[in-house]
Amino acid sequence: xxxxxxxxxxxxxxxxxxxxxxxxxxxxxxxxxxxxxxxxxxxxxxxxxxxxxxxxxxxxxxxxxxxxxxxxxxxxxxxxxxxxxxxxxxxxxxxxxxxxxxxxxxxxxxxxxxxxxxxxxxxxxxxxxxxxxxxxxxxxxxxxxxxxxxxxxxxxxxxxxxxxxxxxxxxxxxxxxxxxxxxxxxxxxxxxxxxxxxxxxxxxxxxxxxxxxxxxxxxxxxxxxxxxxxxxxxxxxxxxxxxxxxxxxxxxxxxxxxxxxxxxxxxxxxxxxxxxxxxxxxxxxxxxxxxxxxxxxxxxxxxxxxxxxxxxxxxxxxxxxxxxxxxxxxxxxxxxxxxxxxxxxxxxxxxxxxxxxxxxxxxxxxxxxxxxxxxxxxxxxxxxxxxxxxxxxxxxxxxxxxxxxxxxxxxxxxxxxxxxxxxxxxxxxxxxxxxx
Amino acid sequence: xxxxxxxxxxxxxxxxxxxxxxxxxxxxxxxxxxxxxxxxxxxxxxxxxxxxxxxxxxxxxxxxxxxxxxxxxxxxxxxxxxxxxxxxxxxxxxxxxxxxxxxxxxxxxxxxxxxxxxxxxxxxxxxxxxxxxxx
Amino acid sequence: xxxxxxxxxxxxxxxxxxxxxxxxxxxxxxxxxxxxxxxxxxxxxxxxxxxxxxxxxxxxxxxxxxxxxxxxxxxxxxxxxxxxxxxxxxxxxxxxxxxxxxxxxxxxxxxxxxxxxxxxxxxxxxxxxxxxxxxxxxxxxxxxxxxxxxxxxxxxxxxxxxxxxxxxxxxxxxxxxxxxxxxxxxxxxxxxxxxxxxxxxxxxxxxxxxxxxxxxxxxxxxx
Numbered sequence: 001x002x003x004x005x006x007x008x009x010x011x012x013x014x015x016x017x018x019x020x021x022x023x024x025x026x027x028x029x030x031x032x033x034x035x036x037x038x039x040x041x042x043x044x045x046x047x048x049x050x051x052x053x054x055x056x057x058x059x060x061x062x063x064x065x066x067x068x069x070x071x072x073x074x075x076x077x078x079x080x081x082x083x084x085x086x087x088x089x090x091x092x093x094x095x096x097x098x099x100x101x102x103x104x105x106x107x108x109x110x111x112x113x114x115x116x117x118x119x120x121x122x123x124x125x126x127x128x129x130x131x132x133x134x135x136x137x138x139x140x141x142x143x144x145x146x147x148x149x150x151x152x153x154x155x156x157x158x159x160x161x162x163x164x165x166x167x168x169x170x171x172x173x174x175x176x177x178x179x180x181x182x183x184x185x186x187x188x189x190x191x192x193x194x195x196x197x198x199x200x201x202x203x204x205x206x207x208x209x210x211x212x213x214x215x216x217x218x219x220x221x222x223x224x225x226x227x228x229x230x231x232x233x234x235x236x237x238x239x240x241x242x243x244x245x246x247x248x249x250x251x252x253x254x255x256x257x258x259x260x261x262x263x264x265x266x267x268x269x270x271x272x273x274x275x276x277x278x279x280x281x282x283x284x285x286x287x288x289x290x291x292x293x294x295x296x297x298x299x300x301x302x303x304x305x306x307x308x309x310x311x312x313x314x315x316x317x318x319x320x321x322x323x324x325x326x327x328x329x330x331x332x333x334x335x336x337x338x339x340x341x342x343x344x345x346x347x348x349x350x351x352x353x354x355x356x357x358x359x360x361x362x363x364x365x366x367x368x369x370x371x372x373x374x375x376x377x378x379x380x381x382x383x384x385x386x387x388x389x390x391x392x393x394x395x396x397x398x399x400x401x402x403x404x405x406x407x408x409x410x411x412x413x414x415x416x417x418x419x420x421x422x423x424x425x426x427x428x429x430x431x432x433x434x435x436x
Numbered sequence: 437x438x439x440x441x442x443x444x445x446x447x448x449x450x451x452x453x454x455x456x457x458x459x460x461x462x463x464x465x466x467x468x469x470x471x472x473x474x475x476x477x478x479x480x481x482x483x484x485x486x487x488x489x490x491x492x493x494x495x496x497x498x499x500x501x502x503x504x505x506x507x508x509x510x511x512x513x514x515x516x517x518x519x520x521x522x523x524x525x526x527x528x529x530x531x532x533x534x535x536x537x538x539x540x541x542x543x544x545x546x547x548x549x550x551x552x553x554x555x556x557x558x559x560x561x562x563x564x565x566x567x568x569x570x571x
Numbered sequence: 572x573x574x575x576x577x578x579x580x581x582x583x584x585x586x587x588x589x590x591x592x593x594x595x596x597x598x599x600x601x602x603x604x605x606x607x608x609x610x611x612x613x614x615x616x617x618x619x620x621x622x623x624x625x626x627x628x629x630x631x632x633x634x635x636x637x638x639x640x641x642x643x644x645x646x647x648x649x650x651x652x653x654x655x656x657x658x659x660x661x662x663x664x665x666x667x668x669x670x671x672x673x674x675x676x677x678x679x680x681x682x683x684x685x686x687x688x689x690x691x692x693x694x695x696x697x698x699x700x701x702x703x704x705x706x707x708x709x710x711x712x713x714x715x716x717x718x719x720x721x722x723x724x725x726x727x728x729x730x731x732x733x734x735x736x737x738x739x740x741x742x743x744x745x746x747x748x749x750x751x752x753x754x755x756x757x758x759x760x761x762x763x764x765x766x767x768x769x770x771x772x773x774x775x776x777x778x779x780x781x782x783x784x785x786x787x788x789x790x791x792x793x794x
Binding site: 368370372373374377395427429 | 600639
């Protein structure tokens with residue numbers, strides 16, 4: 001009685017498309033390097049596009065792992081060496097994405113190099129792994145207040161007692177963890193890790209947090225180890241007050257761990273150093289990248305996932321993936337898991353060199369298309385563009401007069417279509433059908 | 437008139453309405469007897485025309501089960517559908533048909549109980565109106 | 572392109588009250604794009620009209636046709652056969668299409684189903700705004716690409732009126748003051764000096780429709 005939501009004719013465009021084993025990885029940090037290495041191992045020719053002249057990204061600030069022994073820099077050097085030496089991987093430094101066209105199966109990327117040179121690439125999949133920027137915390141302007149990165153370096157420079165900074169001995173260190181937003185895990189993990197290392201060197205380390213979460217693999221063990229080594233933990237509601245004291249910086253806080261207000265004590269800690277962790281911010285260049293790639297921007301300057309619960313590492317466009325800190329603030333270990341997840345999904349798409357659209361796909365009748373751009377604008381997956389392939393057009397004279405001209409009309413790339421049917425319903429000319 | 441069982445056409449979004457309908461069926465919940473289900477990949481696939489045609493062809497009531505507004509798997513399909521239902525409701529009012537004959541409900545995959553409840557309530561609402569003027 | 576809006580269903584039912592069999596003619600071009608008279612709108616309107624007449628007990632038979640355009644003689648003549656079989660035509664094309672049909676089919680009443688509103692631009696999906704009034708003597712070069720005839724409430728030609736405030740028009744506060752837009756754009760293009768040139772008043776009596784329907788004849792195209 002009602003009209004079927006699916007058209008009667010089978011789509012002429014459900015033919016499998018050929019996919020070359022080529023990948024483009026934007027970002028040369030650990031996520032980009034790991035993804036490239038694992039793709040290359042499966043025979044996918046991968047190009048890494050890194051904006052700066054250095055590989056490694058944000059991890060270059062780290063020296064210690066929180067869940068195992070080892071030197072982060074050595075680990076990174078091995079990873080970089082493996083990538084650079086891999087015949088299937090091309091590393092382009094001082095490079096950025098300049099232009100990007102097409103839909104899944106027909107991506108075209110133009111990479112602009114620092115010297116002005118351009119490279120043309122045709123990747124089958126794209127991995128966005130551009131990471132985040134770190135900002136110093138808005139702490140008082142006192143040179144005894146430092147960030148996690150500087151503390152990490154201090155710990156590396158002084159493997160044994162005494163801890164020395166600018167000619168002064170450092171014995172008491174307080175970590176102030178004020179953030180309760182998405183950065184909380186990164187701050188907590190690194191602060192507790194560093195506090196435990198400080199205690200090992202004979203320092204007195206104190207962690208004062210507004211909120212503490214141990215929600216990452218190995219974090220409970222880390223916390224326990226820190227407690228066993230003697231790190232003191234405080235919780236506060238009202239922000240601690242920092243004031244200069246003789247040869248020290250005084251931290252005054254009301255410990256909120258006691259349940260009753262009467263039992264709450266105020267502590268004054270005379271510290272040699274206070275660590276106020278850096279905050280992390282989305283890279284402002286992400287907005288432009290989203291526009292170039294045609295992917296949907298999300299909140300807080302990050303790209304939007306297709307489905308934050310079920311498909312975290314996919315953007316809204318088939319073939320373009322997101323991984324690591326550029327998608328969401330996370331620990332290095334978590335971002336490596338995302339890198340591997342992306343590789344799995346990418347390899348599943350690349351398959352044996354072909355991709356056959358499985359879901360119903362939308363198909364435009366070019367003769368009816370008024371080229372109003374409605375479908376191209378509305379497609380939630382960026383699967384529709386205007387291409388010259390129509391034999392007739394509503395704005396031209398009657399068919400006989402066309403004389404073999406080829407007209408522009410909307411075209412749905414079947415491999416990029418998710419079969420939602422929104423374009424079918426919106427098309428003012430009813431020119432689109434959903435075909436199985 | 438008291439024996440009149442309204443014929444309801446229920447457009448069900450495959451991301452919410454269909455799983456809810458299946459849950460309602462497996463729980464053997466009571467639902468109106470004259471029901472026709474139309475599964476769609478996204479409520480955004482439903483055209484205003486299909487809502488009107490369903491009424492024109494003899495449905496006494498048409499309902500759409502779509503995902504909650506912020507939850508459309510395809511971004512904003514359900515919001516577009518909402519706009520179309522609004523347009524259709526104004527048309528229906530303009531031609532003098534009862535506005536209760538067309539409605540849209542938002543729910544989630546596990547709302548089997550709510551699904552059955554909403555359908556029963558809609559049948560109750562349609563019963564006193566009698567068969568659609570198109571019959 | 573031309574932007575139009577469907578007339579109210581009550582009005583259309585009034586037009587069609589005396590008839591039992593009509594043609595509902597859409598158009599595949601401008602009115603399709605502004606969602607007023609394309610194939611989809613024709614189908615929807617036809618459905619609503621039939622349902623309305625079902626209720627009053629006077630069924631209405633509707634022949635739905637949507638030619639690619641209605642303003643071209645060949646497209647109009649494609650409708651010759653079906654028009655012979657109906658009592659009247661409701662055309663949801665712009666006024667041009669309605670009149671083309673009227674000229675070719677003098678024996679059949681052609682009713683307008685939409686109000687042809689303006690020549691406009693798509694600002695966003697579902698939002699269209701007037702940009703041109705076909706004055707016949709385009710002065711966009713002098714005003715950095717922004718038309719004061721179409722976009723200034725007073726059609727001023729030499730700067731804003733005293734009511735322009737914070738870049739908005741005093742007649743309708745949501746509207747941007749066209750002369751503010753012209754000034755800003757001329758400045759950013761380095762063409763501010765052009766605004767010191769006087770634009771003389773429009774010669775509506777000579778350039779425009781004061782002497783009836785205008786005509787363009789290309790002798791070189793006539794054989």
